[in-house]
Amino acid sequence: MTQSGPGGRHFLQIPGPTNVPDRILRAIDRPTIDHRGPAFAKLGKRVLDGMRWVFRCKGPVFIYPSSGTGAWEAALVNTLSPGDRVLMYETGHFATLWKTIAAKLGLVPEFLASDWRRGADAAQIEARLGADAAHAIKAVCVVHNETSTGCVSDVAAVRAAIDAAKHPALLMVDTISSLASIDYRHDEWGVDVTVGGSQKGLMLPPGLAFNAVSEKALAAGRHAKLPRAYWSWEEMTGPNAGGYFPYTPSTNLLFGLAEAIAMLEEMGLEAVFARHARHAEATRRAVKAWGLELLCVDPAAYSGSLTAVLMPAGHDADAFRRTVLEHFDMSLGNGLSKVSGKVFRIGHLGDFNDLMLAGTLAGIEMGLALAGVPHRKGGVQAALDYLAGARQSAAEPKKAAVRS
Numbered sequence: 001m002t003q004s005g006p007g008g009r010h011f012l013q014i015p016g017p018t019n020v021p022d023r024i025l026r027a028i029d030r031p032t033i034d035h036r037g038p039a040f041a042k043l044g045k046r047v048l049d050g051m052r053w054v055f056r057c058k059g060p061v062f063i064y065p066s067s068g069t070g071a072w073e074a075a076l077v078n079t080l081s082p083g084d085r086v087l088m089y090e091t092g093h094f095a096t097l098w099k100t101i102a103a104k105l106g107l108v109p110e111f112l113a114s115d116w117r118r119g120a121d122a123a124q125i126e127a128r129l130g131a132d133a134a135h136a137i138k139a140v141c142v143v144h145n146e147t148s149t150g151c152v153s154d155v156a157a158v159r160a161a162i163d164a165a166k167h168p169a170l171l172m173v174d175t176i177s178s179l180a181s182i183d184y185r186h187d188e189w190g191v192d193v194t195v196g197g198s199q200k201g202l203m204l205p206p207g208l209a210f211n212a213v214s215e216k217a218l219a220a221g222r223h224a225k226l227p228r229a230y231w232s233w234e235e236m237t238g239p240n241a242g243g244y245f246p247y248t249p250s251t252n253l254l255f256g257l258a259e260a261i262a263m264l265e266e267m268g269l270e271a272v273f274a275r276h277a278r279h280a281e282a283t284r285r286a287v288k289a290w291g292l293e294l295l296c297v298d299p300a301a302y303s304g305s306l307t308a309v310l311m312p313a314g315h316d317a318d319a320f321r322r323t324v325l326e327h328f329d330m331s332l333g334n335g336l337s338k339v340s341g342k343v344f345r346i347g348h349l350g351d352f353n354d355l356m357l358a359g360t361l362a363g364i365e366m367g368l369a370l371a372g373v374p375h376r377k378g379g380v381q382a383a384l385d386y387l388a389g390a391r392q393s394a395a396e397p398k399k400a401a402v403r404s
């Protein structure tokens with residue numbers, strides 16, 4: 001259709017949806033099968049089991065044909081009752097959206113305010129729970145990787161805070177932009193409901209969402225009074241045991257999910273997390289060399305999935321992003337609500353490698369020059385030096401092993 005397209009692939013460097021690898025595209029490109037027939041059961045069991053491995057949990061994982069927002073709603077309606085208090089932490093735009101949903105559903109969210117430049121403060125959560133002697137708060141909700149800011153919350157620390165306060169609240173965590181990108185352990189960290197989505201670290205198109213669920217959350221569900229039908233875990237449980245779903249699942253996306261799980265198994269989750277951390281560090285070195293500022297101010301909270309960069313005062317992040325799109329056919333993430341126009345976000349998650357990152361950073365550095373944004377040159381070089389150095393140090397122990 002385009003008369004003189006740019007040539008080559010579009011660079012989709014927003015923090016989700018992410019680039020879908022050819023292997024997954026090929027897996028999806030198959031005739032849809034009967035979702036009540038015998039062949040489906042094998043696929044259903046494979047993805048339900050595989051997702052337990054990705055979430056690192058032994059309990060059930062529920063898979064919905066929906067965007068991530070649906071899984072937010074599912075987590076709440078399956079466990080809580082009208083008027084229940086939920087303690088949420090304002091890490092950024094996505095935490096704010098989850099809070100809005102809770103309020104619309106008839107819950108009473110209590111929002112611990114923050115400046116969008118760090119992860120959730122476990123001490124603040126502990127203090128609030130400690131003051132709730134009547135145990136009016138029924139759930140604590142935290143976004144693991146806040147996609148609007150590039151800050152990660154320490155979920156193990158939040159668990160420890162709930163335990164220290166000896167509080168029975170459920171712990172719910174949104175991992176939509178961290179699952180299969182940043183280390184996450186549903187069981188080990190004592191999470192009751194983990195929310196996930198298909199279109200970020202899992203490398204799939206949008207359209208699947210997940211709830212990983214603890215025994216405690218299932219038990220809470222038996223007494224929870226919020227109305228639920230489409231999202232009901234109870235309706236899922238019976239059919240899921242045989243590898244089936246209560247209504248028509250996204251069959252072709254499940255073909256893709258089985259392929260994504262196979263790819264993650266081949267690469268190993270630890271190696272996938274290490275790759276994301278390496279690309280994030282290389283990106284931050286580029287940002288520093290350009291003389292620009294990161295939105296995230298806490299190095300312990302730096303995200304492996306994305307980097308949010310503040311624009312110099314007087315320069316519009318969206319005008320800069322337009323320049324990059326027009327000249328280099330690359331999409332960068334925009335600033336959301338509070339930071340609209342003030343930040344741009346570099347997605348470096350999912351199916352991604354060193355040279356794709358090099359291309360991404362080159363497009364940004366050229367874009368900064370073309371858009372007249374004050375910066376220093378050399379960001380790309382700083383990133384390349386780091387990436388090459390990381391290769392070198394990874395190669396050395398292997399060489400030593402060969403010699404001995």
Ligand SMILES: *Cc1c(COP(=O)(O)O)cnc(C)c1O
Nearest residue numbers: 067068069094145147176177197
């Ligand atoms: C993308 C994202 C969402 C929203 O998911 P949708 O699929 O757009 O509904 C929620 N939370 C986080 C942390 C996200 O990154």
